Amino acid sequence: MTYRPRDLFDAVIEYHWSDLELSEFTVFNTCKDPLSILIAIVLSQNTNDLNSTRAYRSIAERIGCPMKPEDILKLGVDELARAIRVSGMQNVKARTIVNLAMSISVDELSNLDPQELRDRLLSIPGIGYKTADVFLLMYRKFPVFPIDTHIRRVLSRCGIVRVRDEYEVIRKTVEEYLPRDPEYLMKAHLSLIEHGRTICRARKPKCDQCPISDKCAKII
Ligand code: SF4
Known part of the structure; x- marks a missing residue:
């Protein structure tokens, strides 16, 4: 790995965050x-x-x-x-x-x-x-990094975790790289989900359009 893992999260936030419609996430719609x-x-x-x-x-x-x-x-x-x-x-x-x-x-x-x-x-x-x-x-603004299927897929393709790692292994690995700042972790969590939904899709990932292509091991 020739970059800091934190750089990858920063790049995903920079690419997706400003265009995210939070009201489209059910959790913000209650x-x-x-x-x-x-x-x-x-x-x-x-x-x-x-x-x-x-x-x-x-x-x-x-x-x-x-x-x-x-x-x-x-x-x-x-x-x-x-x-x-x-x-x-x-x-x-x-x-x-x-x-x-x-x-x-x-x-x-x-x-x-x-x-x-x-x-x-x-x-x-x-x-x-x-x-x-x-x-x-x-809700509690507690600095924890939730892992969903999109995040698991993106991070395993990038070589940061392994796809079959247990939830707690992935969470703890990611949290070691990131600041204990709930605002940052929320942005990273939602931006990675968006990345998995729109670019690093389960089938036919769009590596040619990917903002973290230069940081990704492309383990697909
Ligand atoms: S380069 Fe490809 S495999 Fe890697 S994160 Fe981007 S879309 Fe996913």
Whole structure:
């Protein structure tokens, strides 16, 4: 590697950040209370932002927002699954959202020590590393770097991590290279996702148009 890994992240931010429409990400399209944001992140799994935003709005039409755990529990898994069908995996997601509502309070989401909160979230069935870390970064402004499939693909092609590395290995590797600044980490996270969606696509990556081509090992 003849460059600092940090340079690669800086270049991706510089290329994508100013054109990003944050309102197109479901997580920025919700009420600002912690449960609404966490539910939006759960809905975003394995679907696009258009469909997860529709699913989020469908819940909001039924229970309003800010979203309260007791209203989620009143809806129940079956009604919730019907409401979020458009996001796919609706039964799994509905069960996860009900688990959340049963397991953690709004006060805890807002005020628990971030590391303790991460452990608590990860103990809830259906909540994985990425969901917990996106919430900690976006809502709690905790300096953690969430890894999604686009980020895993881009960074493995660049030779920074290996595609089959475990989530925690990739996260810790990346965090060693980057400043513990939540604003920077949020920009890097979203810009890399955009890079994976538009240029370093799963099929037919556009290496000839890529702003980090000179830094990339092109392990495809
Ligand atoms: S040079 Fe190609 S493989 Fe490397 S990041 Fe860019 S698009 Fe992806």
